Amino acid sequence: MITTDRGATESFLFVKGLCKKYVRGSFWRKRVAIDAAAGVDFEIAAGRTLALVGESGSGKSTVARCVTRLEKPDSGQVLIGETDIADLDGRELAPFRSRIQMVFQDAVTSMNPSFSAQEVIEEPLLLDSTAGRANLTRKNRSELAAALMEEVKLSPDWLRRSILHFSGGQRQRLALARALALRPQLLVLDEALSGLDLSTQAQIANLLLDLQAAHGLTYLLISHDLALVARLADTIAVISAGKTVEVGPTQQIISSPRVAATQQLVASAEASASNLAAIMGTT
Amino acid sequence: MAENSREKFLEVRDLTVTYFPEGGRPIHALDGVSIGIGAGEVVGILGESGCGKSTLANALVRLSPSHAKIEGMISFRGRDLLTLPVPELRAIRGRDISLMGQDPALGLNPVMKAGTQIEEVLRAHFPFDRKQRRVRAMELLGEVGFDNPAEIYSAYPHQLSGGQRQRIAIAQALSCRPALLIADEPISKLDATLQAGIVELLKRIRRQNQTAILLISHDPSVFAGFANRIAVMYAGRVVELGTTFQIFQQPLHPYTQALVRLASASVITDAKPRIKFPAIEGESARPDQIAAGCRFETRCPERMDICSHRYPQEFFPEPSRPVNCFKYGE
Numbered sequence: 001m002i003t004t005d006r007g008a009t010e011s012f013l014f015v016k017g018l019c020k021k022y023v024r025g026s027f028w029r030k031r032v033a034i035d036a037a038a039g040v041d042f043e044i045a046a047g048r049t050l051a052l053v054g055e056s057g058s059g060k061s062t063v064a065r066c067v068t069r070l071e072k073p074d075s076g077q078v079l080i081g082e083t084d085i086a087d088l089d090g091r092e093l094a095p096f097r098s099r100i101q102m103v104f105q106d107a108v109t110s111m112n113p114s115f116s117a118q119e120v121i122e123e124p125l126l127l128d129s130t131a132g133r134a135n136l137t138r139k140n141r142s143e144l145a146a147a148l149m150e151e152v153k154l155s156p157d158w159l160r161r162s163i164l165h166f167s168g169g170q171r172q173r174l175a176l177a178r179a180l181a182l183r184p185q186l187l188v189l190d191e192a193l194s195g196l197d198l199s200t201q202a203q204i205a206n207l208l209l210d211l212q213a214a215h216g217l218t219y220l221l222i223s224h225d226l227a228l229v230a231r232l233a234d235t236i237a238v239i240s241a242g243k244t245v246e247v248g249p250t251q252q253i254i255s256s257p258r259v260a261a262t263q264q265l266v267a268s269a270e271a272s273a274s275n276l277a278a279i280m281g282t283t
Numbered sequence: 284m285a286e287n288s289r290e291k292f293l294e295v296r297d298l299t300v301t302y303f304p305e306g307g308r309p310i311h312a313l314d315g316v317s318i319g320i321g322a323g324e325v326v327g328i329l330g331e332s333g334c335g336k337s338t339l340a341n342a343l344v345r346l347s348p349s350h351a352k353i354e355g356m357i358s359f360r361g362r363d364l365l366t367l368p369v370p371e372l373r374a375i376r377g378r379d380i381s382l383m384g385q386d387p388a389l390g391l392n393p394v395m396k397a398g399t400q401i402e403e404v405l406r407a408h409f410p411f412d413r414k415q416r417r418v419r420a421m422e423l424l425g426e427v428g429f430d431n432p433a434e435i436y437s438a439y440p441h442q443l444s445g446g447q448r449q450r451i452a453i454a455q456a457l458s459c460r461p462a463l464l465i466a467d468e469p470i471s472k473l474d475a476t477l478q479a480g481i482v483e484l485l486k487r488i489r490r491q492n493q494t495a496i497l498l499i500s501h502d503p504s505v506f507a508g509f510a511n512r513i514a515v516m517y518a519g520r521v522v523e524l525g526t527t528f529q530i531f532q533q534p535l536h537p538y539t540q541a542l543v544r545l546a547s548a549s550v551i552t553d554a555k556p557r558i559k560f561p562a563i564e565g566e567s568a569r570p571d572q573i574a575a576g577c578r579f580e581t582r583c584p585e586r587m588d589i590c591s592h593r594y595p596q597e598f599f600p601e602p603s604r605p606v607n608c609f610k611y612g613e
Contacts (some may be wrong), residue, residue, distance in 0.1 A: 049556075055474060055476045056444060056445065056474045056476075056477075057444075167332065167333070167566070167567075168332060169566075170566070195471065195472060197331040197332050197501040198331075198501055198502050198503075198542070198545055198546065198549070199331055199501070199541075199542065199545060199562065199563050200331070200332075201560075202545055202548075202560035202561070202562035202563070203560075203562045203563075203564075205559075205560055205562075206559045206560055206562050209557060209559055224474045224475045224476065225475050226475065227549035227550070230555075230556070231555075231556060231557070231558060231559070231560060232556070232557075233556060234556050234557075250556050251555065251556070264476065265475075265476060268475050268476045268478070268479055269475060271479045272478070272479065272504045272505075272507075273504070273549070273550040275504065275507035275508035275509075276503075276504045276507045276531075276546060276547060276550060277550065278507065278508060279507040279508065279527065279528060279531045279532070280507075280531050280532065280543075280547060281532065
């Protein structure tokens with residue numbers, strides 16, 4: 001198990017010993033417990049980006065869901081500043097829900113297809129009870145929605161447009177605008193750039209960097225794509241079979257991966273890179 | 284070079300596909316696309332979402348939606364697929380030309396076992412009995428890299444991972460030893476760790492069976508070390524064509540140049556945190572709002588006045604190296 005030193009930097013998110021099991025099965029099938037997370041440790045300094053990498057099924061999404069409290073961890077700590085939110089519920093947890101927002105892969109498919117862009121962005125404002133947005137007038141909300149559209153480089157003229165008319169990349173921008181509505185401090189990006197064209201991924205990655213610089217956002221980035229991680233993340237935590245197996249600065253992990261799981265991930269990324277290097281004559 | 288030297292068993296000439304969705308504007312998905320594929324050749328189609336690559340893939344096997352209007356010619360071994368009677372088309376589709384889609388989860392029947400789905404294709408084309416079909420299906424499962432064909436044969440798609448499902452789709456596509464396999468974004472929905480395995484599998488198939496492959500992807504790096512030639516598509520048209528080497532070493536069209544630059548920026552060992560990607564600004568042209576001039580003009584860092592007035596015709600800065608860009612002529 002990796003021990004992380006809490007003292008050094010101003011840590012925004014500190015996760016220690018995170019465990020979560022899911023139980024498969026029901027009446028007629030044997031119930032089997034699966035340890036999705038079995039001891040995960042990492043921390044993210046305020047305004048920085050940590051990438052959680054690992055192969056499919058390693059537990060990354062479970063960790064994301066526990067950090068955002070879409071799931072309640074079975075054990076372990078999830079510290080936001082000084083407060084452990086792993087065990088909180090209801091009203092005590094509510095203020096943290098607006099401070100942490102999540103963006104999923106293909107986010108718009110989980111949204112109401114009859115909504116317009118405006119309705120998608122405004123929904124959290126209408127539901128909010130703790131971020132001080134509940135008292136906004138309709139006009140204020142519209143203005144805020146328009147401002148958020150501009151921030152994610154979408155035209156405010158499209159506010160009334162149905163989300164079905166937005167392309168894949170535009171939809172992810174919309175999901176980001178929505179996530180920013182409550183002025184969160186931490187964004188959890190769960191494969192938020194996966195499945196997009198290379199050119200769109202590049203645009204959205206650049207947007208994420210701009211938004212982070214503008215708002216001092218802290219990012220927890222979950223991604224299987226090391227090329228993206230290399231540009232966006234300051235630190236990488238490698239998850240294998242539900243446990244953190246290696247944590248370190250991005251360039252260090254990529255240039256000298258220590259454990260097998262990390263080496264495999266780096267090797268896969270380098271395989272496609274070496275084909276490219278060979279054909280471009282750059283090595 | 285490319286288009287003329289090797290004999291093409293599939294020739295697409297001026298293929299134009301327009302969709303007429305109910306209550307919407309016509310969508311010009313493909314506009315005058317011409318391309319040829321030789322036996323055992325790997326031809327890449329490079330382009331982003333909306334460029335018409337899936338429309339092309341579907342049109343080649345005549346699986347376009349019913350509201351599509353298709354013009355042009357698709358000649359397969361001398362016969363025009365667009366005018367072929369349906370029974371004859373059916374004999375070709377799946378047997379001589381097969382298509383695998385991008386999403387392994389969507390392409391498979393969720394309530395049928397994997398092995399049975401492979402057998403379905405065999406049943407459609409060959410007079411095998413049950414036992415022969417099963418033997419063949421098991422062989423195919425081994426060919427696509429499964430060490431445990433019996434287990435996989437009896438598995439349902441939801442019990443398999445994304446990579447495994449994609450291998451099943453490949454097994455289906457290969458079952459009749461087609462002359463041409465159309466692979467539409469075969470790895471874009473897969474984890475990075477699984478992608479290399481699928482590409483290796485496709486390479487092996489091509490080596491062992493001399494199967495020609497039309498490889499469609501938005502990611503240039505897929506073609507490196509695999510495709511012989513690449514056609515770059517943008518907003519429904521081919522804008523550049525060349526060998527893989529030429530496209531990567533000396534891309535001509537500003538769009539191709541931007542994509543190649545982006546692909547090389549994704550090489551991880553060079554990247555440093557917080558440095559932006561060399562992204563292409565703007566959005567891809569909408570297929571229901573086609574401009575009169577060059578379709579890349581609004582995003583092009585080298586645009587000139589003429590670019591918004593006229594569509595650039597094919598120029599040949601080198602023999603057999605067509606590019607639709609006014610940088611190379613008027």
